[in-house]
Each structure stands twice: as structure tokens, then as C-alpha cells.
Amino acid sequence: MKLRSFLARPYASIVHSRVRKGMATAVADQQAILQYLLKNGARTAFGRDHGMESVKTYEEFKAAVPIRDYEAFIPYINKIKEGEANVLWKGRPIYFAKTSGTTSGVKYIPITKESMPNHISGARDALLCYMAESGNTAFADGKMIFLSGSPEMERVGGIPTGRLSGIVNHFIPRYLRGNQLPSYETNCIEDWETKLDKIVNETIGENMTLISGIPPWMQMYFEWLSQRSNGKKIKEIFPKLQVIVHGGVNFEPYRARLMDSLGEQVDMIETFPASEGFFAFQDKIGGEGLLLNTDAGIFYEFIPAAEIHNDNPTRLSLGDVKVGENYALVVSTDAGLWGYSIGDTVRFVSTEPYRLVVTGRIKHFISAFGEHVIGEEVEYAVMNAAKEHDVQITEFTVAPAIQVTDGLPYHEWFIEFETRPADMDAFAKSVNDHMRGKNIYYEDLMTGSILRPLVIRDMKKNTFIDYMRSIGKLGGQNKVPRLSNDRRIADALQPWIQ
Structure with missing residues (x-):
């Protein structure tokens, strides 16, 4: 010693x-x-x-x-x-x-x-x-x-x-x-x-x-x-x-x-x-x-x-x-x-x-429809779904999709996978089910046909590194917000969707 x-x-x-x-x-x-x-x-x-x-x-x-x-x-x-x-x-x-x-x-x-x-x-x-x-x-x-x-x-x-x-x-x-x-x-x-x-x-x-x-x-x-x-x-x-x-x-x-x-x-x-x-x-x-x-x-x-x-x-x-x-x-x-x-x-x-x-x-939440979803809830939902489907996630963020051209609005999840799910639809359903169980307001919006189930965007490798670099916030103590109540980040991420 x-x-x-x-x-x-x-x-x-x-x-x-x-x-x-x-x-x-x-x-x-x-x-x-x-x-x-x-x-x-x-x-x-x-x-x-x-x-x-x-x-x-x-x-x-x-x-x-x-x-x-x-x-x-x-x-x-x-x-x-x-x-x-x-x-x-x-x-x-x-x-x-x-x-x-x-x-x-x-x-x-x-x-x-x-x-x-x-x-x-x-x-x-x-x-x-x-x-x-x-x-x-x-x-x-x-x-x-x-x-x-x-x-x-x-x-x-x-x-x-x-x-x-x-x-x-x-x-x-x-x-x-x-x-x-x-x-x-x-x-x-x-x-x-x-x-x-x-x-x-x-x-x-x-x-x-x-x-x-x-x-x-x-x-x-x-x-x-x-x-x-x-x-x-x-x-x-x-x-x-x-x-x-x-x-x-x-x-x-x-x-x-x-x-x-x-x-x-x-x-x-x-x-x-x-x-x-x-x-x-x-x-x-x-x-x-x-x-x-x-x-x-x-x-x-x-x-x-x-x-x-x-x-x-x-x-x-x-x-x-x-x-x-x-x-x-x-x-x-x-x-x-x-x-x-x-x-x-x-x-x-x-x-x-x-x-x-x-x-x-x-300031990181989604309540576009009164659901007031917070970071703890989306992290819980995606972590449990990842365990069930044996996938690894590099990074993710979530935003509301309000002005949609067809059907009901939804929550849009931008996820960069280290290992992708074998069945993306089944994985999305699992995340959505966990969200419904975690947030009673989200469940009510689903039940009342105000929202449709969440949509997952499969992002290219290094999406979030490239995004943070593009806004001059790569490294140090900077991190990607888990949630946004607007479309600023979601719109910026569009070029990296696979």
C-alpha cells in the first residue's frame, strides 16, 4: 500500500x-x-x-x-x-x-x-x-x-x-x-x-x-x-x-x-x-x-x-x-x-x-396537450423498452409533432441506436406502453384519441455529436435536452434521420 x-x-x-x-x-x-x-x-x-x-x-x-x-x-x-x-x-x-x-x-x-x-x-x-x-x-x-x-x-x-x-x-x-x-x-x-x-x-x-x-x-x-x-x-x-x-x-x-x-x-x-x-x-x-x-x-x-x-x-x-x-x-x-x-x-x-x-x-418538458411529460418519464420508458428488446441507445430527444398533415398529433422520438431493435414497430409500442403507464395524462390523451402513439425516428450514427458540433456546444458540460416543448431541436435534427 x-x-x-x-x-x-x-x-x-x-x-x-x-x-x-x-x-x-x-x-x-x-x-x-x-x-x-x-x-x-x-x-x-x-x-x-x-x-x-x-x-x-x-x-x-x-x-x-x-x-x-x-x-x-x-x-x-x-x-x-x-x-x-x-x-x-x-x-x-x-x-x-x-x-x-x-x-x-x-x-x-x-x-x-x-x-x-x-x-x-x-x-x-x-x-x-x-x-x-x-x-x-x-x-x-x-x-x-x-x-x-x-x-x-x-x-x-x-x-x-x-x-x-x-x-x-x-x-x-x-x-x-x-x-x-x-x-x-x-x-x-x-x-x-x-x-x-x-x-x-x-x-x-x-x-x-x-x-x-x-x-x-x-x-x-x-x-x-x-x-x-x-x-x-x-x-x-x-x-x-x-x-x-x-x-x-x-x-x-x-x-x-x-x-x-x-x-x-x-x-x-x-x-x-x-x-x-x-x-x-x-x-x-x-x-x-x-x-x-x-x-x-x-x-x-x-x-x-x-x-x-x-x-x-x-x-x-x-x-x-x-x-x-x-x-x-x-x-x-x-x-x-x-x-x-x-x-x-x-x-x-x-x-x-x-x-x-x-x-x-x-424548462425541459412536453405539455403541448396538457400531458406535462418530464425527463424522468421518458428515460424510464426508453430504458425499460431497451431492456425488453435487447438494444443499446446512444442518445435521444423528444418533441411534440403538432401540425401534422394526416391523422392525430404525436410525440416524436429521435433516437440514435448503438444496436437497433429487430422490430422497430414493436420497440415503439413498448416505449409507448411504458409512457402510458408512467404518465396518467399521456394515458388519458391516448384513450381519448387526442394523441396517437409516439413515432420513432431512427437517427444516423453520431447524430447528436454532429448536432452539438453544429451549434457550437460539443464537449465540456454541454448535453442534449431530453425534452422540448417546441420544434427547434426536432427541426434541426431532420437531416440526420435515416
Whole structure:
């Protein structure tokens, strides 16, 4: 046993014990965090605008601070860019995390001295809990890779600005720097395919023990490795690979294909990171759900998903959530976000402790006919159909087909198959049947002859890679939306239908 893995054992045990103790104090910790945020927020421009100096309770907080998205924060962000201090949080942010917005273009999410540790400790605790649970610390001695954005920063309003994964790259502990791949120079390459080629060159002969990234781009990395190695499986290329860390999208639709690429079983650790905070991580081996990070400078609120677009939705604190309900996630943080709707929906699978799964995006849904289909439902339907028909799916997206020239409207599924079904009609029926069983509104529309069964478009190989390249979003943390309530993506995909 080498020094790194030897020293990791007691550290993992300490962190694992702390995480376990925090499970019992989650609600109390949340109440304390709200008071901490209010005390600091009262001294800011945002706090003065919202009368925060007189806010003492959660009920008063809800009355003073409305739910808002990024667009409503832009006036405050602009003040920070102009050099003002004490706008959303004390002082000025130490970074802006640059991310893509849906209606506002680029978003600049503040990261402060107080909030930065959350982004670091979340990923660290996930790995240390895995070490404590599994007893496996040997991977700490091998090479590790994180498929991330460039660590090079630009300056916006004098503040270092870049992708969150690139920012976090600067905080990798010195004792792990020698284990980190790819090189800094390669990580700084902006073009994804050029960067990926360099990553393959730098890693293919190394003792890789941990690989981390979002599933679609991890799969692309695996394919390039296999092509460079005459079709070898990843575990043949990296025989000591032990751990895959993933997050950013639901892993399940990618699981079968990634497992096939690996060739052998590898332990998986799931995380729930975002530019706004590191919200949850897998704290145990096996079982469903990610442990909510309840004592890290983030106060959580939950809005029943059906009410998210209401003018005055129900707002629940952690102690009031129920297992099985779908909620929109809202956060207030020590980065200066207040009542901020991050755009994700979650469902609790346990409240003792608080574990959840991510079920989709607020803006990624189909409700052209009142069905309100969400990401979790389409992923469930296609995954189960794939198992029944022994097929593998590379990627897919779904959109409504409303203006049809013949017959009833329908949901149009654009699917790129790794292995195609022997009977496409039977596969489509299976997906449709699972949708009917999962979404009662969809079932009613079928029964009432408002919709006809879904239609599958068989897409050419590399459709979604080519599409993402065409819109300048290939690589990094970018991913294809599962659902759209309009035809923008569907229409763009037409040239790739087989």
C-alpha cells in the first residue's frame, strides 16, 4: 500500500463519520444556515432592497424574497461587473462561474470565498465516503482524470471567470497534482475534439484508476480509446481502473452502453454538482438516491413541480418535503443567490436521511396537450423498452409533432441506436406502453384519441455529436435536452434521420 492510499483510510473514516452524524441534524442545520444567510445578507444591496434586516423566520423570508431565476438577478450581477461590493453577498465574488442560459445567453454565477469550499468538499466527501464504505483506497495511488472545461480564466468586471469545472481544477490538492491527467496545457484547449484527441494520447498508456465526467462525453472518450486500441474494452486498456465518478445528467440511459464499453464491472459514484452549488452525492454503495448536502452554506426550498409557474407557488423547507413528490429545487446560498430556482426537479426517495434523485429540468418538458411529460418519464420508458428488446441507445430527444398533415398529433422520438431493435414497430409500442403507464395524462390523451402513439425516428450514427458540433456546444458540460416543448431541436435534427 502506497502513502496516499494509506493516509486516505483514517481521513475517509473521519469524514464518513461526520457525514453520518449530519444526517440526524439536517433540518436543524438548515435552520441555522438560513439565520447565517440572513445575518450576512442584511448588509448587502439585495438585503436592503428586500428589507432583510427585519426578517427573522422562514415565513418572513418567503414574504420578503420572491422566487426568481437568473434573468431577475441580472441587475445585481451588472452592479458587481461594474465594480460594486456588497451587492448580493459581502465583498465581491472571487469568481464568476460561466454557464449557458436558456433565455439570457451566458450566465455569470457568483462564487464567493465562503461558497467555494462547498464545491470542493462535495466531490471530496463523495470519494471519501466511497473509500470508507468500500475499503478501497488503492485508486488514490493511480492516475485520475476529470473531463472538464478549460482552467484558463478571463476577467469580467475584474473577476476571474470560467467554467465551474475549470475553476475547481485550480483547487485540486497539491498531493494529487502528480496523479492528475490530462496536462494543464491539454485542459486549456477549447475545441472539444482536438482536446479529446490530446487526452487520449496522454492517458492511453497510463495507469488510470479513476475517470470522472458527464456520461455522454465519457462515452465519447471511451470510443476514441477503443478505436485507438483496435477495439479493446476500457478495462483491457486500463486494467486497474476502479472508479467512475459521474454527474450532470441521469446515468441510467447511458449505463448499458458504458458498461459494455468498460467490459468489466467498475464501481460508480454519482454526484449532483452545479454552478450554483454542490447539492448532493452518493454516500453509500448501492441503493437509490443522493444524500442532500444540508450543512454547506446552502438553504434549500422545494416547490411542488406542478406549481412552479404559478405566481405564488407553495414553498416548503426541508422538514416539510415528502417521499415520492416531484419538486422544483430553489436555493439561497452564501454566494449571494436568494430564492434562486436552479431549473432542476428532484424527488426524495428517503427523508431519514434526506436522499433524492434528479428527475429533470423545469424548462425541459412536453405539455403541448396538457400531458406535462418530464425527463424522468421518458428515460424510464426508453430504458425499460431497451431492456425488453435487447438494444443499446446512444442518445435521444423528444418533441411534440403538432401540425401534422394526416391523422392525430404525436410525440416524436429521435433516437440514435448503438444496436437497433429487430422490430422497430414493436420497440415503439413498448416505449409507448411504458409512457402510458408512467404518465396518467399521456394515458388519458391516448384513450381519448387526442394523441396517437409516439413515432420513432431512427437517427444516423453520431447524430447528436454532429448536432452539438453544429451549434457550437460539443464537449465540456454541454448535453442534449431530453425534452422540448417546441420544434427547434426536432427541426434541426431532420437531416440526420435515416
